Amino acid sequence: MKATIVTIGDEILIGQILDTNSRYISRALNANGITVCERTSIGDDRTQIIETLDRALAESQVVIITGGLGPTKDDITKHTLCDYFGSTLRYDEVEAEHIRKMLEARNIAFNELNRGQAMVPESCTVLHNSHGTAPGMWFEQGGSVVISLPGVPFEMQNLIDDEVMPRLRERFTLREIVHRTMITFGIAESILAERIASWEEALPDYIRLAYLPAPNMVRLRLSAYEVEGKEVCREIDALFDSLRTIIPDNIAGFEDASVEELVHNTLIERGKTLAVAESCTGGVIASKFTAQAGASAYLLCGVVAYSNEAKSKILGVKMSDITQYGAVSEQVAMAMAQGAKDISGSDFAISTTGIAGPTGGSEAKPVGTVWIGIATSNHCFAVRKNCGTDRSQIIARATAYAIAMLHEELNR
Amino acid sequence: MKATIVTIGDEILIGQILDTNSRYISRALNANGITVCERTSIGDDRTQIIETLDRALAESQVVIITGGLGPTKDDITKHTLCDYFGSTLRYDEVEAEHIRKMLEARNIAFNELNRGQAMVPESCTVLHNSHGTAPGMWFEQGGSVVISLPGVPFEMQNLIDDEVMPRLRERFTLREIVHRTMITFGIAESILAERIASWEEALPDYIRLAYLPAPNMVRLRLSAYEVEGKEVCREIDALFDSLRTIIPDNIAGFEDASVEELVHNTLIERGKTLAVAESCTGGVIASKFTAQAGASAYLLCGVVAYSNEAKSKILGVKMSDITQYGAVSEQVAMAMAQGAKDISGSDFAISTTGIAGPTGGSEAKPVGTVWIGIATSNHCFAVRKNCGTDRSQIIARATAYAIAMLHEELNR
Numbered sequence: 001m002k003a004t005i006v007t008i009g010d011e012i013l014i015g016q017i018l019d020t021n022s023r024y025i026s027r028a029l030n031a032n033g034i035t036v037c038e039r040t041s042i043g044d045d046r047t048q049i050i051e052t053l054d055r056a057l058a059e060s061q062v063v064i065i066t067g068g069l070g071p072t073k074d075d076i077t078k079h080t081l082c083d084y085f086g087s088t089l090r091y092d093e094v095e096a097e098h099i100r101k102m103l104e105a106r107n108i109a110f111n112e113l114n115r116g117q118a119m120v121p122e123s124c125t126v127l128h129n130s131h132g133t134a135p136g137m138w139f140e141q142g143g144s145v146v147i148s149l150p151g152v153p154f155e156m157q158n159l160i161d162d163e164v165m166p167r168l169r170e171r172f173t174l175r176e177i178v179h180r181t182m183i184t185f186g187i188a189e190s191i192l193a194e195r196i197a198s199w200e201e202a203l204p205d206y207i208r209l210a211y212l213p214a215p216n217m218v219r220l221r222l223s224a225y226e227v228e229g230k231e232v233c234r235e236i237d238a239l240f241d242s243l244r245t246i247i248p249d250n251i252a253g254f255e256d257a258s259v260e261e262l263v264h265n266t267l268i269e270r271g272k273t274l275a276v277a278e279s280c281t282g283g284v285i286a287s288k289f290t291a292q293a294g295a296s297a298y299l300l301c302g303v304v305a306y307s308n309e310a311k312s313k314i315l316g317v318k319m320s321d322i323t324q325y326g327a328v329s330e331q332v333a334m335a336m337a338q339g340a341k342d343i344s345g346s347d348f349a350i351s352t353t354g355i356a357g358p359t360g361g362s363e364a365k366p367v368g369t370v371w372i373g374i375a376t377s378n379h380c381f382a383v384r385k386n387c388g389t390d391r392s393q394i395i396a397r398a399t400a401y402a403i404a405m406l407h408e409e410l411n412r
Numbered sequence: 413m414k415a416t417i418v419t420i421g422d423e424i425l426i427g428q429i430l431d432t433n434s435r436y437i438s439r440a441l442n443a444n445g446i447t448v449c450e451r452t453s454i455g456d457d458r459t460q461i462i463e464t465l466d467r468a469l470a471e472s473q474v475v476i477i478t479g480g481l482g483p484t485k486d487d488i489t490k491h492t493l494c495d496y497f498g499s500t501l502r503y504d505e506v507e508a509e510h511i512r513k514m515l516e517a518r519n520i521a522f523n524e525l526n527r528g529q530a531m532v533p534e535s536c537t538v539l540h541n542s543h544g545t546a547p548g549m550w551f552e553q554g555g556s557v558v559i560s561l562p563g564v565p566f567e568m569q570n571l572i573d574d575e576v577m578p579r580l581r582e583r584f585t586l587r588e589i590v591h592r593t594m595i596t597f598g599i600a601e602s603i604l605a606e607r608i609a610s611w612e613e614a615l616p617d618y619i620r621l622a623y624l625p626a627p628n629m630v631r632l633r634l635s636a637y638e639v640e641g642k643e644v645c646r647e648i649d650a651l652f653d654s655l656r657t658i659i660p661d662n663i664a665g666f667e668d669a670s671v672e673e674l675v676h677n678t679l680i681e682r683g684k685t686l687a688v689a690e691s692c693t694g695g696v697i698a699s700k701f702t703a704q705a706g707a708s709a710y711l712l713c714g715v716v717a718y719s720n721e722a723k724s725k726i727l728g729v730k731m732s733d734i735t736q737y738g739a740v741s742e743q744v745a746m747a748m749a750q751g752a753k754d755i756s757g758s759d760f761a762i763s764t765t766g767i768a769g770p771t772g773g774s775e776a777k778p779v780g781t782v783w784i785g786i787a788t789s790n791h792c793f794a795v796r797k798n799c800g801t802d803r804s805q806i807i808a809r810a811t812a813y814a815i816a817m818l819h820e821e822l823n824r
Contacts, residue, residue, distance in 0.1 A: 010622055010635065013448045014591060015438030017624075019431065022453070026427030036425045037460070039453040041434070044622075048449070072605045072623045073612060106600065113602040131801070154805040179426060188518065190525040193484045200485065210422055210456075211484045212429075213564075223422070276695075276716070282702020283688075283695030286716040290694020293770050293803055295718070301726060302716030304688070304698040310713035310756060314726060344722060358705055388543070391705055393566040 001174055001226070003029050004056035005039040008049065008067035008077055009151060012041045021066045021156055028160050033174035034062055035225050044068050049080045053146065061144045062168065067151030069134035071113040078121070078137070081148055085139050087123035091115075092135070095126065099133045127163040131155045136163060145171065175226040180236045182243065183252040183262075185217045185408070192218055196246055199239075207236065214400065217252065217259070252411065259403050260288040266410050267298040272347040274406075276302040277315055277340035279327065280354035280370055284399045300344035305336065311353075315339030328353050328365055333373035333382035341375040348409070349375040350402050354387065356394045370398040374409055413586055413638070415441050416468035417451040420461065420479035420489055421563060424453045433478045433568055440572050445586035446474055447637050456480050461492045465558065473556045474580065479563030481546035483525040490533070490549070493560055497551050499535035503527075504547070507538065511545045539575040543567045548575060557583065587638040592648045594655065595664040595674075597629045597820070604630055608658055611651075619648065626812060629664060629671070664823065671815050672700040678822050679710040684759040686818075688714040689727055689752035691739065692766035692782055696811045712756035717748065723765075727751030740765050740777055745785035745794035753787040760821070761787040762814050766799065768806045782810040786821055 005025050011017045022039045029036055037059060042048045049068075056063045068077030082089055096118035100110045117133050120126050127136030127147070132155035139146040147164055149156045168174070184192060189211055193200070200209055206227065212219040222239060224232040244251060253262060267274055276286045276299070286302030289295045303314050308327055311317040317335040325331045336351035354370030361367035368389055373382040383405065387397035417437050423429045434451045441448055449471060454460045461480075468475040480489030494501055508530035512522045529545050532538050539548030539559070544567035551558040559576055561568045580586070596604060601623055605612070612621055618639065624631040634651060636644040656663060665674060679686055688698045688711070698714030701707045715726050720739055723729040729747040737743045748763035766782030773779035780801055785794040795817065799809035 010620070011624060011633075012435075013438060013451065014442045014589075014635070015435045015448075016591075016633070018435050019451075023424075023427045023430050026425060030426045036427075037455065039425065039431075041451040043449065070623060070625070071602045074620070074622045103600075103602075108600045108603060111602055111606050113605050154800055154802055157802065157805075177426075179428075188515075188520045190483045190515075190523055191520060193525055194523050208422070208486070210486045211482060212423060213482070221423075221428070223426070278695075280702075281699075282707070282711075283690075283698030283714050283716065284702075286695030287693075287699055287807075290692075290696075290716065290718065290768075291804060291807065293768075295694070299694075299716075300719045301722035302695050302714075302718070303726070304695065304702065304711075304714030304716070306702065306708055306714070307712045307756075313755065314713060314715070343725065344719075356702075356705075388566055390566055390569065392703060393569075395699075395703065 001034045001062065001172060002037045002060045003034045003062040003064065004060040005036060006052055006056060006063065006065045007039070007041045007151070008044060008065060009041075010043045013043050020153055021151065024153070024157055025064050025066070025160060028165055029062070029064075030177055030179070032165055032169060033176045033226065034168070035177060044074055044076055046076060046080050049077065050084055053084060057141070057144050057146070061172070063144065063146045064164070065146065065148045066156050069148065069150045071117050071133070077148060081137065081139065081146070082121040085121065085123050085141065087121040089119040090122050092118050092120045092126060095120065095128070095135050098128070098130075102133055127159055129155055129159055131158050138167065176228070178224045178227060178232050178236065179221055180233070180240070180254070181212075181219050181221045182240055182254055183217055183219055184247060184250045185252045187218065187247065187250045189213045189218050192247070192250070196243060199243055199246060203239070204235075207232070207239070217404065252407070259400070259407050261292065263403060263407050263410060264289060264292045264295065268294060273298045273300050273344070275300050275340035275344035275346040275349040277336040277349065277351040278302065278304050279306060279311070279336070279352055280356045281352045281395055281399050281402065282306065284395055285350065285352065285402055288399065288403060300346045301340070303340060311336060314343070316342065326365070328355055328369060328371060330371055330382045330384070333371035334375070334380050337373035337375035337382070338380050347377060348406065350406050352398050352402055354394065354398055356391050357389070358391060368394050370394065370401070372398065372402045372405055374405060376409065413446045413474065413584055414449045414472045415446045415474040415476065416472040417448060418464055418468060418475065418477045419451070419453045419563070420456060420477060421453075422455045425455050432565055433563065436565070436569055437476050437478070437572060440577055441474070442589055442591070444577055444581060445588045445638070446580070447589060456486055456488055458488060458492050461489065462496055465496060469553070469556050469558070473584070475556065475558045476576070477558065477560045478568050481560065481562045483529050483545070489560060493549065493551065493558070494533040497533065497535050497553065499533040501531040502534050504530050504532045504538060507532065507540075507547050510540070510542075514545055539571055541567055541571055543570050550579065588640070590636045590639060590644050590648065591633055592645070592652070592666070593624075593631050593633045594652055594666055595629055595631055596659060596662045597664045599630065599659065599662045601625045601630050604659070604662070608655060611655060611658060615651070616647075619644070619651070629816060664819070671812070671819050673704065675815060675819050675822060676701060676704045676707065680706060685710045685712050685756070687712050687752035687756035687758040687761040689748040689761065689763040690714065690716050691718060691723070691748070691764055692768045693764045693807055693811050693814065694718065696807055697762065697764065697814055700811065700815060712758045713752070715752060723748060726755070728754065738777070740767055740781060740783060742783055742794045742796070745783035746787070746792050749785035749787035749794070750792050759789060760818065762818050764810050764814055766806065766810055768803050769801070770803060780806050782806065782813070784810065784814045784817055786817060788821065
């Protein structure tokens with residue numbers, strides 16, 4: 001079963017917003033055994049919408065469209081779909097009442113544009129959007145399904161979870177897709193590939209291998225599409241077992257989780273706590289943990305000690321150390337980690353201090369230089385990493401390194 | 413001048429990674445007067461790559477492809493392009509030497525797979541990737557250009573900035589694209605659209621209007637493609653001027669900046685400082701500021717006070733207030749903001765405390781309840797916001813509300 005995802009909006013094409021909807025929908029479809037063969041972003045343009053729909057329906061049985069359903073003139077998806085399916089618009093009293101109530105709660109009067117939002121094509125099944133004013137739409141044509149959803153991420157997400165997926169599972173007989181990922185560390189991608197070449201060579205043709213490199217690790221993903229789930233899971237387990245004999249010292253885990261998820265799970269399992277002291281990463285490390293439900297069980301505090309005063313006053317870093325070694329130094333990274341551990345009483349603490357640029361670099365400490373500190377009940381140390389040249393890249397890499405180092409420390 | 417962006421990789425289609433490359437490339441092309449008419453993500457599949465290229469070349473003079481250039485077997489972009497353009501691979505000594513040096517620095521031996529990375533199609537111009545081991549490639553065909561870049565974001569970004577854009581500007585005569593954005597607040601999208609309907613009606617057909625709603629504000633973007641930049645800029649200024657007479661009390665600014673960028677600029681201009689105390693937003697607010705170069709001029713510190721102990725010990729929130737009113741309360745939000753202001757000596761402080769879920773809600777304080785506090789030298793107050801139902805949505809909305817409130821406070 002194949003699917004195409006189409007996201008509509010000039011704001012995507014000019015790069016004003018990041019298209020996160022496609023990923024959410026991809027994941028949901030994949031988890032339900034539907035293979036996404038293409039994701040396309042196009043503008044709010046009638047001709048382009050029609051041509052893209054024609055093409056999508058030629059190869060996919062499921063087409064999911066987001067965006068272009070707002071009340072204003074630049075949003076043309078609904079009218080275009082209505083014409084495409086040869087339908088006419090009708091006024092939906094239920095949707096109108098829902099929109100009226102949503103606006104009332106915000107003290108906004110229901111006007112002609114909102115009336116337009118309650119108009120839906122005769123031929124579609126209305127997907128009720130309890131979190132917003134633009135209803136979703138479900139069209140059927142020649143055995144295929146076209147689903148149109150609002151572009152606002154949380155409205156789209158709720159519609160996918162509550163309306164679209166249950167209906168797709170009912171409408172089609174879906175076969176499973178299995179992805180399993182092994183996490184390797186301490187071995188470069190090209191060396192890893194060389195070492196496991198004959199194992200890779202011998203993979204059956206319905207199982208695909210992908211290499212996913214990240215700082216300090218390479219993930220190996222085995223994927224099987226439209227299969228008997230249980231059979232292929234056993235087969236993949238066996239394949240990973242044989243891989244274990246080839247690279248016994250380089251396997252960190254088997255989950256399809258991000259490193260922060262692995263750390264999150266480990267800390268909760270062991271009942272250990274964490275504190276974070278960030279300078280150059282500026283809150284990103286803390287946010288990676290707090291993004292996960294249940295982080296309050298272990299994350300005692302985070303300190304974004306951007307100024308020297310904050311490093312000293314909140315974390316207890318000695319001003320003399322900052323003066324002598326510089327704010328970006330092994331000593332200060334260690335003192336920050338130790339300070340965060342001490343003020344919070346946590347079991348583990350991590351810290352970052354570095355030069356995110358574009359200014360502030362020197363020959364000895366160029367932009368991208370980051371010291372990452374770790375403090376535990378046993379020891380306190382810091383490691384210097386070169387995290388690149390671009391500010392956002394430096395922040396992202398320093399974050400990834402710090403979390404990977406904590407992961408390693410937890411699995412020592 | 414039209415462009416199509418193609419990102420290749422099964423990891424995008426299954427939703428394992430978020431495609432940020434497309435946005436980066438979109439912005440760069442736009443800034444140089446090239447209109448992106450479509451962005452497509454496809455799998456590591458030879459047939460699909462060829463079909464997508466055929467289609468892209470039928471409508472675009474510039475096609476930019478990322479991904480699929482790694483050393484391993486799942487990466488097939490280079491061989492597919494080589495065949496597509498009827499070329500053969502040659503060994504590039506310069507690239508080989510560069511790869512060898514990059515590996516040497518990481519203590520990795522140059523192997524057969526790395527040798528493969530130094531093979532490039534005869535017919536392409538090699539785009540040197542100084543930050544990675546996979547070179548970029550520039551193909552010419554029938555007046556169009558096809559550019560293939562590695563998928564690793566910072567390698568791709570550097571190639572776009574240093575190689576692709578300068579060459580595109582030299583290769584084509586580019587006309588300007590102008591986007592200008594007005595920020596409105598205190599007026600709902602549908603009401604705004606109603607009020608400015610006749611103004612919108614009268615827009616010339618080469619200027620497009622888009623409504624971009626966000627928490628507490630709606631952006632109005634006027635876009636003109638392939639125009640004489642100076643002329644149309646004057647015209648857009650005049651259009652915005654006339655809009656000012658229609659909604660005089662709802663205009664926050666004219667920049668095409670995010671609210672955090674506006675706050676960032678204002679604080680730097682006025683020489684004022686900021687401290688952040690976050691509970692439910694867990695570091696995201698701090699990270700929005702520290703993502704911007706120069707944030708160290710005003711951001712004194714951030715505290716992620718996730719536990720009650722951290723709220724009390726670091727920020728000086730009274731434990732009795734937490735017990736009496738709850739951690740998610742007006743009193744605690746105010747005390748957190750005041751505490752952050754006091755410990756850092758900043759001019760402004762913002763705080764968040766809320767229930768990000770999925771657990772922890774009650775009837776009186778359901779999941780999504782967030783108190784946002786602001787402390788200045790004049791006053792300290794907190795506002796309750798309902799930020800939705802989903803954890804990531806709650807964090808994102810609370811962040812947006814908090815920064816928008818600070819923006820309003822700065823423009824009071």
